[in-house]
Amino acid sequence: MSEQPIVCDKAYYAKLLELQQLDFGLLELNLYLDTHPHDHHALQQFNYLAQQRMQCAQQFEMKYGPLMNYGHSFSGYPFQWPDTPWPWQV
Amino acid sequence: MWVYEKKLQYPVRVSKCDPRMARYLAEQYGGADGELAAALRYLNQRYTIPSKVIGLLTDIGTEEFAHLEMIATMIYKLTKDATPEQLEKAGLGPHYVSHDSALFYNNASGVPFTAAYIQAKGDPLADLYEDIAAEEKARATYQWLIDMTDDVDLQDSLKFLREREIVHALRFKEAVEIIKEDRDQKKVY
Numbered sequence: 001m002s003e004q005p006i007v008c009d010k011a012y013y014a015k016l017l018e019l020q021q022l023d024f025g026l027l028e029l030n031l032y033l034d035t036h037p038h039d040h041h042a043l044q045q046f047n048y049l050a051q052q053r054m055q056c057a058q059q060f061e062m063k064y065g066p067l068m069n070y071g072h073s074f075s076g077y078p079f080q081w082p083d084t085p086w087p088w089q090v
Numbered sequence: 091m092w093v094y095e096k097k098l099q100y101p102v103r104v105s106k107c108d109p110r111m112a113r114y115l116a117e118q119y120g121g122a123d124g125e126l127a128a129a130l131r132y133l134n135q136r137y138t139i140p141s142k143v144i145g146l147l148t149d150i151g152t153e154e155f156a157h158l159e160m161i162a163t164m165i166y167k168l169t170k171d172a173t174p175e176q177l178e179k180a181g182l183g184p185h186y187v188s189h190d191s192a193l194f195y196n197n198a199s200g201v202p203f204t205a206a207y208i209q210a211k212g213d214p215l216a217d218l219y220e221d222i223a224a225e226e227k228a229r230a231t232y233q234w235l236i237d238m239t240d241d242v243d244l245q246d247s248l249k250f251l252r253e254r255e256i257v258h259a260l261r262f263k264e265a266v267e268i269i270k271e272d273r274d275q276k277k278v279y
Contacts, residue, residue, distance in 0.1 A: 016097060016101075017101065019097065020097065020098070020099065020100060020101065023099070024099070024100070027099075027149075027153065028257070030149055031146065031149055031150065031153075031257065031258075031261050032261075034143075034145045034146040034149060034261065035146060035261055035264040035265060035268060036264075066096070067095050067096050067097060068093055068094065068095050068096070069093060069094050069096075070093055072093055086096065087096060087097050087098045087159065087163065088098075088102075088159070088162065088163035088166050088167070
């Protein structure tokens with residue numbers, strides 16, 4: 001049976017979308033660079049977005065908890081990784 | 091190794107409980123040209139493909155798992171509030187008696203996933219042409235799925251996935267050219 005719905009505030013969705021947008025740009029550039037490794041301009045964009053992404057993810061995690069497991073994200077006490085929401089719950 | 095990130099690649103919203111669409115979406119979950127088949131196909135082929143395209147197979151294979159999670163989210167959201175009666179009316183009676191509302195790797199007709207859906211020939215061009223065909227078939231399937239629903243939220247996520255198939259096919263076509271160039275260069279002494 002389905003559990004109680006998990007409610008997140010507007011700011012959560014806005015920050016999540018910002019991160020998804022940055023990650024989309026990075027993924028697209030990554031696949032492009034896989035077949036065009038000598039494109040300077042694309043590589044420049046990739047490294048620029050990677051920097052932006054790092055800041056955005058850090059801001060998201062400060063407010064909403066770790067995005068990644070296995071020590072790729074910091075956690076507050078008690079351990080926040082198992083906390084909801086999981087991606088399909090929002 | 092792989093590390094999980096607790097977010098979807100692209101937002102998935104649905105505007106109503108719709109077990110009928112959930113049933114059709116299974117085609118992209120555990121079907122022949124679905125996301126599971128795609129991820130397993132590319133990540134398995136990469137061990138014997140020329141080094142120049144291993145990165146591409148790794149990255150696209152990994153993205154397919156993000157797509158699998160999006161499809162799972164759609165199916166979950168479309169069925170989580172459905173009663174057994176609603177599931178049965180949508181043709182999911184047999185699914186319900188075996189799985190309740192749990193997800194399962196089968197296609198829209200309920201046929202379980204099989205590794206026979208995917209291939210690895212060891213011949214880089216044969217493998218890449220299969221990958222291009224798989225992307226084109228998945229793109230077509232997404233179009234048929236979009237046509238089957240009037241839920242604009244669901245359509246939005248499906249359109250994103252349809253576009254990704256186009257980009258993947260394009261990158262695989264470039265990989266074919268990279269392999270050919272490499273092969274032709276080796277003939278020059």
